[in-house]
Amino acid sequence: MADGRQWSAEQLLEAAKQARSRAYVPYSNFGVGAVFMDADGHLHAGCNVENAAYGPTNCAERTALFRAIADGCKAGEFQVAAVIGDTDTPITPCGVCRQVMVELCAPDMPVVMGNMRGEYRIATVSELLPGAFTQKDLT
Ligand code: THU
Secondary structure, three states: OOOOOOOOHHHHHHHHHHHHOOOEOOOOOOOEEEEEEOOOOOEEEEEOEOOOOOOOOEOHHHHHHHHHHHOOOOOOOOOEEEEEEOOOOOOOOOHHHHHHHHHHOOOOOEEEEEEOOOOEEEEEHHHHOOOOOOHHHHO
16 A cells, blocks of 8 residues: 555455355354454454354454464554444444454554445544453553
């Protein structure tokens, strides 16, 4: 990118769409895909994985983030994330995923939220969960 960014919203959403195609969603039939770009520019992808007991279901965002951490990425070093679903307006991450992003991503990390119509909006992690409970509250 001319401005020094290693990403475009369209490229990230395309990768998230590919991840969405692998969603395991026999109960909701609502597939979601997500990607997180690490410090080196590599993408870590995830999809939602549902469960007959419903509660163990893992959202796409957490699948991607946990996978990235397990693969050696460091908390706070992600450049950007993207998430996509078949929603009327750009998809919006659930509260649990917002809390997990607050834990593992920088407050100013942009999150690209899109839908299958090509619409998207971008907000930072701290904009998505203002006033979050964090590590500093435990001291
Ligand atoms: N879901 C996600 O994976 N990410 C979101 O941002 C919203 C919701 C999943 C959870 C469940 O498998 C399905 O979408 C319906 O809620």
